[in-house]
Amino acid sequence: MSLLAVRDLAVARGGLRAVEGVSFGLDPGRALVLRGPNGIGKTTLLRTLAGLQPAVAGRIETAPEAIAYAGHSDGLKPALSVTENLRFWAEIFGGHDIAAALEAMNLRELASRPAHALSAGQKRRLGLARLMVTGRPVWLLDEPTVSLDRDSVALFAAMLRAHLGRGGAAVIATHIDLGMPEAEIIDLAPYRATQTRRESRPAGFNEAFG
C-alpha cells in the first residue's frame, strides 16, 4: 500500500498555478526525487504535500500524521542546545530516541552547543537529524543538502537509505545527485501549468513562506 498517493495535483504560488496534472504513488522503501528548473514549483509542491498550503486541484492521499517536512529553514530553537532541540522535537512527536539521530548526523561533539552557535552546515545537520526523532514514515525534503560538505552529504544519504530500509519513504527536491540510483525521478518541467489564471485563495490563507 502506498504511503503517499497524489492524483492529478495542481499547486499554486502567489495565486498563480505552478504545476498541474502531477500523479504518483510512493510505496514503503521508495524515494522520489523532484527535479526541474528554478521556479517550476518544487517547493510549492512539497509544501502542498505537507499540508502547509491547499492544493488547487487533485487529491493527496496519505495517513494522518505520516509526514515530516524539512524545508529551507531548519526550524531550530536558537537558545536550546543540539540535544535540547532534538528532545524538544522528540517530545512533540511522541518521544523517539535522540541518540541514533545524534549519531546519524555526527552531532555528538556538538551535543551541548546552543543552536545559534552552529555553522550553517551544522544547523542543517541538526535540522535533518530532527527527521529521525519524528518517527514519521514520509519525509518531504526541500534541498536537504544545502550547506552540507561532501562527508555530510554522504551521512545524509546513509540516514535516508536507513529510513527507506525501515519501510519509510521520501520525496526530495534537489539539484544535486544524491548517489541513489534506486530513487525514482520526476522532472516537473512537463507539468508546468498552461493556465495562467489567478487562483482564488481560501479565506485566512497566509501566503507567507516559512
Ligand SMILES: Nc1ncnc2c1ncn2[C@@H]1O[C@H](COP(=O)(O)OP(=O)(O)OP(=O)(O)O)[C@@H](O)[C@H]1O
Ligand atoms: N513570494 C512569492 N510570491 C509569489 N510568487 C512566488 C513567490 N515566491 C516564489 N514565487 C513563484 O512561485 C513559483 C514556484 O516557486 P517554487 O519556489 O515552488 O519553485 P522551485 O521549483 O522550488 O524553485 P527553486 O529550484 O528555485 O528552489 C515560481 O514561479 C516563483 O517565481
